[in-house]
Amino acid sequence: MAYEHDQHHDQHHGTGHENTLRHPRGEAPRHDHDHDHMDFGEMAGLLEQEAELFSPLYAEAAAWLREQCPEPGLIVDAGSGPGVVSCLLADAFPASRVVAVDAVDSLLERAYARAGRLGVADRFGTLRADLAEGLGGMAHPAGLLWASRSLHHVGDQGAALAGFAGALAPGGVLALLEGGLPPRYLPRDFGVGRPGLQSRLDVVHDERFARMRAGLPGAVAETEDWPGLMAAAGLRHTASRTFLVDLPAPLSDEGRAFVVTALTRLRDTLADGLDPDDLAALGRLLDPRDEESVHHRPDVFVLTAHTVHVAVKPE
DSSP states (O other): OOOOOOOOOSOOBOEEETTEEEOOTTOOOOOOBOTTOOBTTTTHHHHHHHHHHTHHHHHHHHHHHHHHSSOOSEEEEETOTTSHHHHHHHHHSTTSEEEEEESOHHHHHHHHHHHHHTTOGGGEEEEEOOGGGOOTTOSSOEEEEEEESOGGGSSOHHHHHHHHHHHEEEEEEEEEEEEEEEEEOSOSOOSSSSSOHHHHHHHHHHHHHHHHHHTSTTOOOOOOOHHHHHHHTTOEEEEEEEEEEEEOSSOOHHHHHHHHHHHHHHHHHHGGGSOHHHHHHHHHHHOTTSTTSTTTOTTOOEEEEEEEEEEEOOO
C-alpha cells in the first residue's frame, strides 16, 4: 500500500547555476493537488514523519547504491517531496551534488531549508518540474537518479522512464523504488471489530489507486514489471532488492505517532469504500480516550517492505 504522496503538476520554474535550479525566495507557496484532490503541501508533515521513521531503510538502500554507483557527480531525487531522502543521499554521497525535483513549491522550500539545517546546502539545489514533462531543466546529466514512489503518479510511466533515461549520463544509474509489501501496524485479530481489518483496507486502497491511475492525464495501462519497463526505456536492469522496515512492539513515541497519522489518513481517504463496522473499528483505534486505541495499546508495530530496482544507461 503506497501512500500517494508524490507531486507532479507544474511547469519548470526556478533560477540557479549549473545543475541546481534553486527555488526562488519570496514567492507565495502554491497549494497543488493531485488528481484525487490531495494537497501535498498540507501533507508535508506526514511525508516527513514517514521518511524520518523509515530513514534506516533509505540509509541501507543508499549504502547498497554506493556499491553500484560509488561517485555520482550529480544525484537527482525525482519526486523528492520535502527532501528527507534528498538530504540523506547528500550525506551518503559526500562528494556529490544533489538536486531535489518536485512540482510543489512549499515542499521544495522545506527541502532546501532541511539541507541548510543539515549543513549540505552548499551542494544542494531544487528544481520545480512535472515528471510527466521530463527533466529538461537539468543543465547536466545525472550520475544517479533516485525516484521513490513517484513514477506511479505519472500517466504514461513508459514515457517518464524514457525521460529519466534521457536525464542520465552514459553509465549513470536509475534507482526506482516501486513495489514491496503493504504496511502492517496491528495483529490480524486485535480484539476490535472483525479480524483482518488491514487486509480489507488494502483492497479499498488498491481500488482507489486504480481509479487514480486511470484518471491521470495520458494514462497508459502498464503491467508493473519495473525491470521490463526500464529495459524498454533503453536501460540495462542490473538488480532488484527489497528493504525491510521492522519496528516491533513496543513502539517508540515517534513510531506510535506515525501509526496514528497513517491510520487517520487511511480513514479519511478510504471512508467512502469502507463498511460501517470497519469505520467504527478505525474510530476506536484513533480515539485517544479509548484504551483499545493505537495511542495506548502495547501491540502496535510497523512492518513493511520497499523494493528498489536498479538499471544502468549504456555507455
